[in-house]
Amino acid sequence: MHGLDDPLVPPTCGEDTAQSIPNAEWMPVAGMGHDIPAPLHSTIIDAIERTARRGNAA
Template identity: 60%
Template sequence: MALMTRPTPDPVSDQPGFLMHRLAFARRIAGTGYPFDEDASRALALEEAKRAFDPAGTARQITAIAVTGDRRSRLATISVRTLVIHGADAPLFLPACGQDTAKVIPKAEFMLIDGMGHDLPASLLPLIIDAIDRNARRA
């Protein structure tokens, strides 16, 4: 939480500081089972900053999460086959959160991936694509 709420340096006036900040956060939320792709994370951070940089955006996102409250009653109304994918190493939302989401959604399937954090390692894309395809076919 400290990394997420610490002010982010401006990417235009302090690109090295901006990248150091963003890469530290990306490393922290990455899992332990897959190599951290620093080049891909750096490119993504720069691409996102080029598209839009709003220093207050993180605070708004945290506030939105906090004021949303318990979503389980709304999740229980989902009527399509659902696949909840969660990293076993996710530091922002623990695996129990993903399990709870899957339990509340009727007919949901829960997929816990060992070694994955809150990121999506490229090496897992075939596994995740296959799981999404299987889920779509069971509809």
């Protein structure tokens, strides 16, 4: 997950990181910067849960 408006780390760096990790999911988030706004908490929790479930399946 990477904010497309992140002023500290360009989104291409997040995408490169995801491509470097087997089974990682690149999840760009429009309107998000370097912080995690409260309205996205459930989206982030869902993404963490999906990732954890993939790890258990392996």
